[in-house]
Amino acid sequence: MLGLSRIARDLCPRLRKYGPWYDINVYSGLPSRQECQHTRGLLLSGNNNHISSEAGRDTGARGCISNPDAVVLNSWDSSYTMEKSKERTEVVLLATGSFNPVTVMHLRLFELARDYLHSTGNYKVVKGIISPVSDGYKKKGLVEGQHRLSMAQLAAQTSDWIKVDAWECLKKDWTETVAVLRHHQQHQLLGKNDEGNMEKKSGSRKGNKRKRDSNCQDIPDSICAESKAVPQVKLLCGADMLESLGTPNLWKPEHIVEIVSSFGLVCITRMGSDARKFIYESDILWKYRNNIHLVEEWITNDISSTKVRRALRRGMSVRYLLPDPVLDYIKNHDLYSEESEEKNSGLILEPLMRNTKKPQ
Numbered sequence: 072m073l074g075l076s077r078i079a080r081d082l083c084p085r086l087r088k089y090g091p092w093y094d095i096n097v098y099s100g101l102p103s104r105q106e107c108q109h110t111r112g113l114l115l116s117g118n119n120n121h122i123s124s125e126a127g128r129d130t131g132a133r134g135c136i137s138n139p140d141a142v143v144l145n146s147w148d149s150s151y152t153m154e155k156s157k158e159r160t161e162v163v164l165l166a167t168g169s170f171n172p173v174t175v176m177h178l179r180l181f182e183l184a185r186d187y188l189h190s191t192g193n194y195k196v197v198k199g200i201i202s203p204v205s206d207g208y209k210k211k212g213l214v215e216g217q218h219r220l221s222m223a224q225l226a227a228q229t230s231d232w233i234k235v236d237a238w239e240c241l242k243k244d245w246t247e248t249v250a251v252l253r254h255h256q257q258h259q260l261l262g263k264n265d266e267g268n269m270e271k272k273s274g275s276r277k278g279n280k281r282k283r284d285s286n287c288q289d290i291p292d293s294i295c296a297e298s299k300a301v302p303q304v305k306l307l308c309g310a311d312m313l314e315s316l317g318t319p320n321l322w323k324p325e326h327i328v329e330i331v332s333s334f335g336l337v338c339i340t341r342m343g344s345d346a347r348k349f350i351y352e353s354d355i356l357w358k359y360r361n362n363i364h365l366v367e368e369w370i371t372n373d374i375s376s377t378k379v380r381r382a383l384r385r386g387m388s389v390r391y392l393l394p395d396p397v398l399d400y401i402k403n404h405d406l407y408s409e410e411s412e413e414k415n416s417g418l419i420l421e422p423l424m425r426n427t428k429k430p431q
C-alpha cells in the first residue's frame with residue numbers, strides 16, 4: 072500500500088509537466104461515479120485498497136477511487152481531456168432480469184442505452200451483458216434457468232456486442248443484484264490486469280488495442296502497461312425495475328446506495344412507469360441523479376415477457392416479438408403452458424423472503 076502511495080507521489084512531477092490538470096489527489100473512501108465519469112490514467116491498485124495520498128493541492132484536478140477494487144488517477148477538467156485525448160469512459164452495460172423469455176425489447180434496451188451514452192460524448196459502450204436470474208429467485212412462472220439462458224444466447228447471436236453470462240443464472244441460490252454488479256466489475260478489473268500481464272510477458276503490443284498514452288512516455292513500462300482505465304459496469308434496466316427499488320423489503324437501502332453511487336444506472340422509459348417522478352420523490356436517487364441516465368424510448372414498445380407467455384398459453388402468435396430462433400426453441404421444448412405458469416406459485420419471492428424481518 073505504501074509502495075503504491077510512493078508510486079503516486081513519484082509520478083506527480085512527471086505528470087505535472089503535462090499541465091496543471093494532472094495534479095493528483097488520491098482519496099480514501101468511495102466517491103460517487105459521477106465524480107469519476109472521465110476516469111483516465113493509471114490503474115494503481117488491486118483489491119480493496121483505499122489509498123489516501125495527497126500529492127497535489129491544485130483544486131482543478133483530482134483522482135478518485137472508481138470502485139472498491141481500483142484506484143485510478145483521473146483528470147478533473149473533463150472538457151479539456153475529452154478534446155485532448157478523444158478518450159471516453161468505457162462502459163459495460165449489465166441487464167439483470169428473468170428473461171422469461173427474452174424478447175426483442177430486451178435487446179432494444181441495450182441499443183437504446185448505447186446510443187444515448189454515446190450521444191453524451193463521454194462514454195464508449197464496450198460490451199452488453201444479459202444476466203438471467205437464478206431459479207432461486209422463485210418468481211411465479213419462472214422456467215428453468217438453463218432454458219432461459221439458451222434462449223438469451225440465441226437472441227444475442229444477432230448482436231456482436233451483447234453477450235449472455237451464466238454466472239448468476241447457474242447458481243442454485245438467488246444473488247442480489249449488487250453482488251452481480253460487483254462480480255462483473257471485478258471481472259473487468261482482472262481482465263485488464265491479465266491483458267497487461269500478457270503484454271508484459273510477450274513484450275508485444277497488439278495493434279491499437281493498447282496504444283501507449285503519450286502522457287506515459289517517461290513512466291516505467293511496468294506501470295504504463297496498466298494505464299488503461301477499467302470499464303465501468305452500469306446497471307441497465309427498464310423504468311419498472313427502477314420503480315421496484317421503492318417496494319418495501321425488495322431491496323436493501325445500502326444496496327440501492329451502492330448501485331447508484333458506485334456503479335450507476337441506465338434506465339429506459341417504459342409505459343406505466345414514471346421514472347423521472349420516481350427519482351424526484353426518492354432522496355437517495357435524487358442525491359445520485361447525475362449517475363442515473365434516463366433514456367427516453369420514443370418508439371414506445373410495451374412488449375413484456377408476461378404478455379408473451381400469456382399469448383403463448385392461449386395459442387396466439389408472438390412472432391416478431393421474439394427472435395425467430397427463440398420462438399423455435401420455445402416450440403421445440405414446449406416451454407410455456409398453464410402448468411409452467413404455476414411454477415413457484417404460492418412461494419415468496421426470494422428477496423422479499425430474505426429482507427423481511429422475522430417477528431421476534
Ligand SMILES: Nc1ncnc2c1ncn2[C@@H]1O[C@H](COP(=O)(O)OP(=O)(O)OP(=O)(O)O)[C@@H](O)[C@H]1O
Pocket residue numbers: 166167168169170171176177180307308309310311312313339340341342372373374375376377378
Ligand atoms: N418494454 C420494455 N421497456 C422497457 N424496459 C423493459 C421492457 N421489457 C423489459 N424491460 C426491462 O428489461 C429488464 C429485464 O426484464 P424482465 O426479464 O423482467 O422482462 P419483463 O418483460 O419486464 O418481464 P415481466 O413481464 O415478467 O415483468 C428489466 O429491467 C425490465 O424493466
Ligand SMILES: NC(=O)c1ccc[n+]([C@@H]2O[C@H](COP(=O)(O)O)[C@@H](O)[C@H]2O)c1
Pocket residue numbers: 167168169170203204208210246247248249312321322323326422
Ligand atoms: N435486492 C435485490 O438485489 C433485488 C430485488 C429484486 C429484484 N432484483 C433483481 O431484479 C431483476 C428483476 O427481474 P424481474 O423484473 O424479472 O422480476 C432480477 O434480476 C432480480 O434479481 C434484485
